[in-house]
Each structure stands twice: as structure tokens, then as C-alpha cells.
Amino acid sequence: MTPTQALGRAFRSVEPTGGFVPVTVEGALPDGLAGTLWRNGPGLFELFGRPYRHWFDADGAITALRIADGRAQVASAVVECPKLAEERAAGRPLYASGQTRTAWWRMVGGRGKAVRNINVLRWQGETFALAEGGLPIPIDEHLGSGAPRALVPDQPSFHAHSRVDPKSGALYGFGIEYGRVCHLSVYRLEPGGGARIARMPLPGPRVLVHDIAFAGDAVIVMVHPLDIRVVPLMLGLRSPLESLVWRPEQGTEVFVVPLAAPEATRRFTIPAFYSFHFGNAFADGDAYVVDLCRMPRLDLDAEFSLASMRRGEVPDMPPSRFTRVTLRGESAEVEELVGGERDFPVADARLAGRRHRYTWIIEDDAGINRLARFDHETGACVRAALGDGIHCGEVSVAPRGEAEDDVWIMAQVHDFEADRVGAVVLDGADPTRPPLARLWYPHHVPPALHGCFAPRG
Numbered sequence: 001m002t003p004t005q006a007l008g009r010a011f012r013s014v015e016p017t018g019g020f021v022p023v024t025v026e027g028a029l030p031d032g033l034a035g036t037l038w039r040n041g042p043g044l045f046e047l048f049g050r051p052y053r054h055w056f057d058a059d060g061a062i063t064a065l066r067i068a069d070g071r072a073q074v075a076s077a078v079v080e081c082p083k084l085a086e087e088r089a090a091g092r093p094l095y096a097s098g099q100t101r102t103a104w105w106r107m108v109g110g111r112g113k114a115v116r117n118i119n120v121l122r123w124q125g126e127t128f129a130l131a132e133g134g135l136p137i138p139i140d141e142h143l144g145s146g147a148p149r150a151l152v153p154d155q156p157s158f159h160a161h162s163r164v165d166p167k168s169g170a171l172y173g174f175g176i177e178y179g180r181v182c183h184l185s186v187y188r189l190e191p192g193g194g195a196r197i198a199r200m201p202l203p204g205p206r207v208l209v210h211d212i213a214f215a216g217d218a219v220i221v222m223v224h225p226l227d228i229r230v231v232p233l234m235l236g237l238r239s240p241l242e243s244l245v246w247r248p249e250q251g252t253e254v255f256v257v258p259l260a261a262p263e264a265t266r267r268f269t270i271p272a273f274y275s276f277h278f279g280n281a282f283a284d285g286d287a288y289v290v291d292l293c294r295m296p297r298l299d300l301d302a303e304f305s306l307a308s309m310r311r312g313e314v315p316d317m318p319p320s321r322f323t324r325v326t327l328r329g330e331s332a333e334v335e336e337l338v339g340g341e342r343d344f345p346v347a348d349a350r351l352a353g354r355r356h357r358y359t360w361i362i363e364d365d366a367g368i369n370r371l372a373r374f375d376h377e378t379g380a381c382v383r384a385a386l387g388d389g390i391h392c393g394e395v396s397v398a399p400r401g402e403a404e405d406d407v408w409i410m411a412q413v414h415d416f417e418a419d420r421v422g423a424v425v426l427d428g429a430d431p432t433r434p435p436l437a438r439l440w441y442p443h444h445v446p447p448a449l450h451g452c453f454a455p456r457g
């Protein structure tokens with residue numbers, strides 16, 4: 001069995017725990033580390049015997065790892081969106097999701113199920129599961145799902161990725177309204193409430209906007225030229241993923257939203273690329289510096305087939321490079337920071353919007369995800385010592401002291417050789433040392449996409 005074939009076994013449905021259960025701890029959990037590591041990802045891969053076709057189509061599985069007093073407990077549950085509840089009541093699948101079709105008359109109008117399988121938002125003491133569209137689903141302390149809820153008035157959707165200004169505590173996110181002309185709204189959430197601060201028409205039926213950058217005094221949105229073919233989608237002839245079309249001649253549209261005067265949003269077009277994820281961003285004189293993982297194009301319909309992932313086939317994707325894009329005026333300078341396939345860039349959130357030194361990043365090593373730390377001062381990229389048989393997900397950074405490297409690094413991992421799932425805690429000052437603690441769950445959780453660490457208290 002090859003490593004990716006062994007990893008392929010991990011893409012089976014989550015085993016819900018029905019409550020918190022103890023985990024096995026190898027090593028020692030640090031005394032000062034207390035809180036909950038949240039993760040969300042595609043987790044229910046078949047419904048009443050119908051397998052989902054694409055990794056991103058699956059209903060979400062949310063996992064909470066509670067750490068306190070040197071011990072840990074974990075729980076996992078399926079995120080129950082209202083349309084999944086309808087399907088459970090009917091005893092059969094009813095809705096299209098991503099690439100997975102259903103009867104055409106149920107797909108007319110582009111209707112489908114917005115599976116909340118991408119991220120976890122912690123806001124004002126509450127937890128929400130988020131997707132590429134739709135409204136957040138509240139998750140209670142027992143991991144039960146509530147009714148979708150807007151976080152600000154008059155909000156049709158709130159997407160999976162958002163950013164927090166560490167100085168003000170405000171959270172910036174976005175949503176898309178679909179219509180004859182699609183609009184992207186930027187929202188500011190503050191402890192006392194929230195509001196839409198900008199609403200911008202999109203240059204086409206361009207609805208796959210995934211992330212947002214926070215650059216201190218501005219937020220930056222990049223809208224890549226991935227359009228939806230509206231007619232076959234609306235007629236129910238194609239699923240959403242089958243309706244995507246890449247239009248590189250139209251370029252990538254950049255929106256720079258000044259937070260002090262959002263009405264003065266600048267928009268301009270730069271040469272086309274696709275990016276799922278931003279790292280940190282900051283102002284540098286009259287320019288904005290944005291770290292991101294950059295692909296020359298995206299063909300989502302052809303990538304991440306669940307069947308091929310389960311077979312352990314290494315995806316033949318366009319390269320994703322860790323890149324620094326400097327926006328100056330209406331042009332972009334593009335600098336590739338390090339070779340190899342990279343995604344899921346994460347910097348210390350305390351430095352969001354300011355110049356930082358380190359980015360934690362996932363390196364694709366022939367289909368296996370390895371964790372590395374990139375040093376922007378030296379250009380060095382060191383791989384974390386997790387072991388050859390470990391597939392590592394996106395990290396969360398938990399401050400230990402004041403310094404940028406005085407942190408604990410946590411990630412969900414898959415020991416694909418032993419076919420078990422857990423988490424690691426690393427000393428961020430030296431990722432080449434073995435983890436401080438390895439935690440193994442008593443149940444199965446498939447590889448996750450995103451989440452966060454919520455300190456206790």
C-alpha cells in the first residue's frame with residue numbers, strides 16, 4: 001500500500017461520538033494551554049446509500065478538542081443544516097450539493113444544499129459552522145446544530161473565511177448576493193453589533209470568492225475569473241461545480257476597501273490567477289503586501305473527486321505556490337516565496353495587518369500534507385518533525401508569551417500508517433523538535449479543512 005492509498009482510508013465518514021470522550025495523550029500537554037481546538041470539514045460522505053461525488057460536497061463534521069489541566073476530551077458531530085434535516089425526515093437524499101446531482105427538477109434555479117463544512121467561527125462566546133454560502137449555523141456546547149442565523153441585519157450570506165483586527169477586536173467577513181448582477185458585501189462585526197460596510201457589484205456570475213485579507217487599515221478582496229454558466233445551472237442541467245468556467249482573459253478583480261472610508265473602495269484588474277487562501281497582509285508605504293497561495297488556474301470540477309481521493313490517487317492539480325503579492329497603484333508585483341506545493345498559510349493573529357516574520361504553511365509532499373514554518377526574514381522553510389507517517393492539517397496558533405515564536409502550534413493529524421486521527425501540540429519556537437504532545441482520538445474523523453483555537457476563559 002502506498003502512503004496515499006493508506007491516507008485514502010481516512011476519507012470515510014465521521015463517527016459521531018454522542019458527547020465528549022477521553023483522548024490518549026502521548027507526551028505532556030503544556031500547563032498553560034487551555035481551550036478548545038475546533039475543526040470543520042467534509043465529514044458525511046454518503047447519505048442513504050448515495051455517495052457524494054466531490055470532497056467538498058459532503059455534509060460537515062465538526063470536532064471540538066477540549067484541553068485543560070493537562071488532559072483532553074474530544075467530540076465530533078455532523079453539522080445538521082435544515083436541508084439535511086429534510087433529507088433525514090424523507091429517508092432519502094433530496095438535494096444537489098457541489099458536484100453531486102439529484103433529480104433535475106430539484107436543481108432548477110440552482111437550488112442545492114449549502115453544506116456547512118468549511119470553517120468554524122467563534123464570535124462573542126458562540127460557535128458557528130460556515131460554508132461557501134448561506135448563513136452561519138450555531139453549534140451548541142454539545143455540538144448540536146441550531147437554525148441558520150444572520151450575524152448582522154439584512155445579511156443574505158456569510159462566507160467561511162473572516163479576519164479579526166487584533167487592535168479593535170472587529171471581525172471582517174463577506175457574503176455574496178446572487179442575482180442578475182451579483183454583489184459582494186463586506187461586513188464588520190463588533191462586540192456591540194455589526195453592519196455592512198461595503199457592497200460591490202461583481203464583474204460577472206463570479207461567486208467562488210473564498211477568503212478575505214486584512215491589511216491593517218483596509219480589507220482586500222480578490223475576485224478571480226471563475227464564472228458560473230448560469231443557464232444550465234438554472235435549468236437544472238448541471239450541478240454548481242459542473243457549471244464553473246475559467247475566464248483568464250478577464251483577469252482577477254481586486255477590491256481595496258479602506259476601513260476609515262469604505263465608500264472610497266478602489267477596484268482594479270490584475271493578471272488572472274486563483275487563490276483559495278490568504279496569509280497575513282499589511283500596508284507598506286503606499287502599497288499593500290498580501291501573502292497568499294497562488295494557482296495559475298482552477299478546475300474544481302476535475303479536482304478532489306472523492307472516489308479518486310479514496311483510491312489514494314495524487315491529484316493532478318495546477319501548482320499552488322506561496323506567493324507575496326504587492327499591490328501598488330493598480331498593479332501587482334508577484335514574488336514566489338518558496339518552491340513546492342503550498343496552501344493553508346497561517347500567521348500569528350496578533351500580528352494581523354502588521355509585518356510579521358513567520359507563516360505556518362502546509363506543504364504537499366506527493367499527496368501527503370506536511371507542516372512547515374516559513375521565515376520571511378531569512379527565506380528559510382523548515383519542516384516540522386511530525387514523522388513520515390503523519391498527514392497534517394492547517395494549524396492554529398495559541399500564544400504562550402509575547403514573542404511571535406513564543407506560541408503553541410496545534411493541528412489535527414492523521415497517522416495514515418496506523419489509520420488513526422488525533423492532534424499535535426508543537427513548540428512554535430522550534431518546530432524541528434518532536435511535538436510536546438500527541439493526542440489520539442478513539443473515533444474516526446476525516447481530514448478537516450479549517451477551524452480555530454478558542455482559549456478558555
Ligand SMILES: [Fe+2]
Nearest residue numbers: 210276277450
Ligand atoms: Fe478555505
